[in-house]
Amino acid sequence: MTEKTPVTLEAGVPLEQQSGRPPRRKAFSRAGVQRVFAVSEAGIVISLVALVLIFNSLQSAFLSSQNVRAMLGAMSFVAIIAVGQTLLLIAGEFDLSVGSVAGLSAVISAWLMTKGHLPVPIALLLGIGSGGAVGLINGLVVVRLGIPAFIATLGMLYAAQGFDLLLTNGYPIYPLPHSVGKIGQATPLFGIGWSFYILVVLVVVADLVLRRTTIGRNLYATGGNREIARLVGINTDLYKIVCFVLTGMLAALAGMLVMGSLASGSTSIGSGWELIVIAGVVIGGVSLFGGVGSVAAGFVGMLLLQVVQSGLVVVGVSPNWQTVSVGVIMVAAVGLDLFRRKVSARDSIRRRRARGSTLHETEEAGAM
């Protein structure tokens, strides 16, 4: 540049420190607190903590190690799928077939290890592979044929359910080789099953991939605006298809973990999961319109859903109210999120107006 006009950033503060996260020592200053609230996960974590405290004050058995173990165990199957669903939502798509796919893959794997006489590890891998294959079909139908994900995966929900029944006539595949139940019912640490630890690893890895890698950045771009992502050279089709495949595989994995814990290839595995998964991650702030959210937040959303469901039971409310609560919480969570965004947008405009130097920016923003 021939003429260098200084960039009007916050005076004297190196750019590094101007990112959303404040330096640690400032954590309790007013600005610091505000910024903590501005982090998108903060609202959901605070709600979670509040609910836990409320339920525990109503019934101290709520935080008993037994109940905590039960809750974490119960949520992990579905939450494993939520990891894939979150990535898929961020890429701008979603998958309604995950419940059916979980059931179908479990049944396929059970069939292979009993009637097919395959060794258990191979049958399990093929089961996960079958979930991946279904995901691939979903991905190709959505991305290549341009059929909206809602229709394509709703179709797959029925088709997979149908295949499940064709394969089993509705009867569970039972008994399974002894080792399956052994893995499924094992409690390697703190009396919690493998599925929870698998979930934790998946959440940590997926969250890091989203936050720290080019893959994550490209996913956000793909879900934010597909055309722009294409323009900057991102292979958006590939990203979406891979997310579908991954979601299918995770659905299958969850299905097989349930199969292990039941020691039976039941046809009812996964029934109704698709909506719980979406409700949970949406509560966590993952946008249905793509490009917004995080795996950690989706996980916390699933956790919150579980806390409410168990909490109502522990407190002694009729189980039928659980279902009502899921619906109410989902709508309330999205409503609160919208409200929070509005408030923070207004605050940032006020701040800039108060600053004055960049008045024209607010004017443009207001005109939009």
Next chain:
Amino acid sequence: MKPVLETHNVSKSFAGVQALSQVNLRVDGGNIHALLGHNGAGKSTLIKVLTGIYPSGDFDGEIVLQGRPVAFRSPADARAKGIAYVPQEISVLEHLSVAENVFVGRTGVNGSALVSFRDLYRRTRALLAQLDIELDPRLPASSLTATERQLLMVARALSTEPAVLMLDEPTTSLARTEVDHLFRVLNRLRENGVTMIFITHRIPEVGAICDRATVLRDGQVVAEIARDEFQEDDIVAAMVGRRVERLYPSRAAAAAGDAILEVEELRVARPGTDLDLVHGVGFTVRRGEIVGLAGLVGSGRTEILSAIYGRVQHEGRIVVDGKTIKLRRPSDARRAGIAMLTEDRKREGLLFNMNLRENVTIGNLALVSHGVLVDRRAEAARAQDFMEALSVRARSATADVAHLSGGNQQKVLLARVLMNAPKVLLLDEPTKGVDVGTKQEIYRLIVQLADEGMAIVMVSSEIPELLGLCDRCLVLAGGTIVDEFARGEGSEERVIEATTLTEAA
């Protein structure tokens, strides 16, 4: 002439910052009154005061409409009291007919809930005839051109028979002859006694159509100019508060470097049809050369850039640096060293789910990553280099891009396309919706990039911009090149003649 609309000492402040101070505006009946000022001057705030977006009581001062003080409670109230507003962003309901678009919300017979299409078409035909707009009321709005959409918006605004019609930058998305068409309609309206406020960035338009002009700067009226006193230099000087020495940077004649981009026999068909949008187009761009593409919207200029960037299917040969390249998708073009700045910042430019820095680096993350891991320190440093070089003005590198001004948004996108050091730069309307000061900065940048050896192809609807910047101009009409001239040989008349004559043929 009696004033139709006046403001008396209108002031408005936000948290101590004066956005408008003591603004006295006087718009005479039957006039087209220009409202000028670059971004931040207070235009948008004044518009919001006049259209009821900031209701009465939200600002100080008084609005007088047709001699009586008025207080608008809401935009709907302002409309009911006689202020019609055509916003900059055209909002046409694509799936509805022209008639339904004009009378949207008031389609019923005599205000009832019953719709008679015969009645609706009759009313629409009468209104359009009165405005001298030739449009079939039954046509679906999706089939309309940009000008027709703009005229449709005007018709919608006038269907309420307002006292004042406000037009907010109505020409931004129109090409030159289309602007003439719009101006013919506005002239006709003026003859019929309609009072208009015309908000614009384009100063020549003021001389072309307006009777008076009010110039705002820093929230104050800094000049009131009558038609016979219009001097473009004076207007610019009033807007920026100093005389702009030269809008276009001077430049030594481009050295005849090697050919960087060669296009031969380019053909682009309208998707799914045999209709050619572009055919038989060929040209060469040398190292350090700026080549302009002039022509109307729809003349094929954007399609040429899109083809070279691999966005649309095409036939023909495209050679970069001596190598023929196959362009199936934008990533192929990027690999070959081609970068493109698209015209529509909102739909094809900015990612609103990402912050400023991430908007710059997206697509170029390989430059700041180890494998797939993004090195955030390197990313921040790299992005800041570009922000400084382009003097992007923002609160921080993690600011929300939605809140930036048009000019700063454009700079963010320029940083993005420049980050991986392209050999060929394609610019589609690089200064659209950008204030005068930023325009000048962008011009300087373009020239500097060319001086550094980049081959640049630039599309613009503003002919003076092409004449001022480009080493060579190609004039397009109907998808082919109809004229070509070097720097200093062309003129606005020559370009307009070339485009319009071909259309007549």
